[in-house]
Amino acid sequence: MEEHECFYCERGETQKGLMIEICELSASRVYLWRNQFFRGRCIVAHKEHRRELFDLSADELTIFMAEISRVAGVLSELYSPNKVNYASYGDVVDHLHFHVVPKYIDEGEWNQPFSRRTDTSKFLSEEQYAIRVGEIRERLEA
Secondary structure (H helix, E strand, O other): OOHHHOHHHHOOHHHHHHEEEEEEOOOEEEEEEOOOOOOOOEEEEEOOOOOOHHHOOHHHHHHHHHHHHHHHHHHHHHHOOOEEEEEOOOOOOOOOEEEEEEEOHHHOOOOOOOOOOHHHOOOOOHHHHHHHHHHHHHHHOO
């Protein structure tokens, strides 16, 4: 995929339809996934168009992974999941990014990978998104 076709690089309407930018960190941008079936689900995307972890220098990799860990820690602090799952794909969106997915025993899809089924959708009001984005941003920027 060419860089100009990447919605993480373009930061346009396609991306905004799926996620809301929370903040920018040293190596990444953090987004709240609009479908909040998994309360607190975020995306941590590298700020530069990179495809693979091995495309990063050792220092870049350390910083990027530390930021993913930091986001997971904030989500754990805020929402008390039973487990935080991590997923990195790239066959469709060829940009290095991780889904950071809090999982809850009593809230569905426990003990299985998260899915894209339409019956697992939970969209919030704009006010609810603003609250969730604000509380995550506040802790990440502290």
